[in-house]
Amino acid sequence: MSRGVVLITGASAGLGEEMARQFAALGYDLALCARRVDRLAKLAAELPTRVVVRPLDVTDDDAVFTVFREFAAELGRIDRVVVNAGLGKGAPLGTGRPDANRETARVNFLGALAQTEAALEIFRAQQRGHLVIISSMSALRGMRRSMTTYAATKAGVAALAEGLRSERIPGVDVSVIYPGYIRSEMNEHVRQKTPFMVDTVTGVRAMVAAIEKRKAKAYVPAWPWVPIGAAMRLLPLSVVRRLA
Numbered sequence: 001m002s003r004g005v006v007l008i009t010g011a012s013a014g015l016g017e018e019m020a021r022q023f024a025a026l027g028y029d030l031a032l033c034a035r036r037v038d039r040l041a042k043l044a045a046e047l048p049t050r051v052v053v054r055p056l057d058v059t060d061d062d063a064v065f066t067v068f069r070e071f072a073a074e075l076g077r078i079d080r081v082v083v084n085a086g087l088g089k090g091a092p093l094g095t096g097r098p099d100a101n102r103e104t105a106r107v108n109f110l111g112a113l114a115q116t117e118a119a120l121e122i123f124r125a126q127q128r129g130h131l132v133i134i135s136s137m138s139a140l141r142g143m144r145r146s147m148t149t150y151a152a153t154k155a156g157v158a159a160l161a162e163g164l165r166s167e168r169i170p171g172v173d174v175s176v177i178y179p180g181y182i183r184s185e186m187n188e189h190v191r192q193k194t195p196f197m198v199d200t201v202t203g204v205r206a207m208v209a210a211i212e213k214r215k216a217k218a219y220v221p222a223w224p225w226v227p228i229g230a231a232m233r234l235l236p237l238s239v240v241r242r243l244a
Contacts, residue, residue: 002027002029002050003026004028004029004077004079004080005028005071005075005076005078005079005080006023006029006030006079006080006082007031007032007078007082007119008020008032008033008082008084009034009056009058009081009083009085009115010034010058010086011030011032011034011043011084012032012035012036012037012040012043013039014184014200015084015134015179015184015200015203015204015207016032016034016084017039017043018200019082019084019204020032020043020047020051021043021047022205022208023208024048024049024051025048026208028049028079029049029050029051029075030044030049030050031051031052031054031075031078032051032053032054033053033054033055033067033071034056034085035055037053037055040053040055050075052071052074054070054071056085058085058111058114059106059107059114061114064111064114064117064118065114065118068081068115068118069121069122077126078122078123079130080130080131080132080211081123081129081132082132082134083112083115083116083131083132083157085111086107086134087103087108088150089103089150090104090146090147090149090150092144092145092146092148093148093149101149104149104150105149105152105153108150108153108156108157109153109156109157112133112153112156112160116131116133116164119131120164120169120172123169123171123172124169126171127171128172129171130174130175130211130214131161131173131175132174132175132176132177132211133157133158133161133174133175133176133177134157134176134177134207135154135155135177135179136150136151136154137180137219137225137229137232138150138151139154139155139178140178140232140233141232141237141240144241157176158176158178158217161174162176165216173214174216175211175214175215175216175217176217177207177218178217178218178219178220179203179220180196180198180219180221180225180228181195181196181197181198182197182198182199182200182203182204182207183197183198183200184200196225196228198221203220203221206220206221206222207220
């Protein structure tokens with residue numbers, strides 16, 4: 001018997017793909033969406049539970065609502081939505097690449113906003129649900145150079161989650177996950193010996209464990225990111241800048 005239905009955006013690669021594998025291993029049916037539907041179909045064929053896939057560009061607001069509603073209709077319900085789709089592009093502001101920063105902002109914040117709206121439409125109708133927003137440790141402070149816009153978008157989605165928790169919507173739990181350095185397709189260009197970098201399976205295992213506990217917020221993996229997270233709130237920027 002299924003433990004429930006988990007909808008994951010950006011599930012065709014990286015953290016989203018591995019979350020799909022780990023949630024399926026726990027017995028959840030899955031609703032998976034991403035732009036690369038061929039990769040979703042291949043993933044679905046490998047998983048042991050029921051999996052429904054749809055192509056989705058999260059910057060298309062109408063498509064986000066349509067796809068989420070179709071998932072709910074086909075699977076009967078949506079118990080958890082993981083707002084995961086994201087983009088890691090960026091350039092130092094004022095250096096001639098506003099297109100890269102604008103695209104990152106559109107995907108990571110406006111796309112997350114659309115996903116959150118669509119998820120809560122379903123949850124309010126069901127009177128229950130678990131919204132999970134994937135942020136980043138970079139959200140805790142302003143970051144420099146190519147990370148500036150990315151970090152700002154991740155701070156923005158964390159603020160969305162906090163606002164929703166404050167609203168206390170009946171039957172709805174809200175979690176925000178702050179991953180540290182987890183190897184994924186998004187950061188495959190980063191040098192292999194980055195301090196504290198963990199492999200995808202290990203990092204996602206920590207994410208899934210926090211999600212399953214319905215934590216309001218979680219820095220993952222807990223070591224070393226819980227103490228680093230506490231320090232980042234207090235350290236001067238001259239120190240924080242060395243982490244990016």
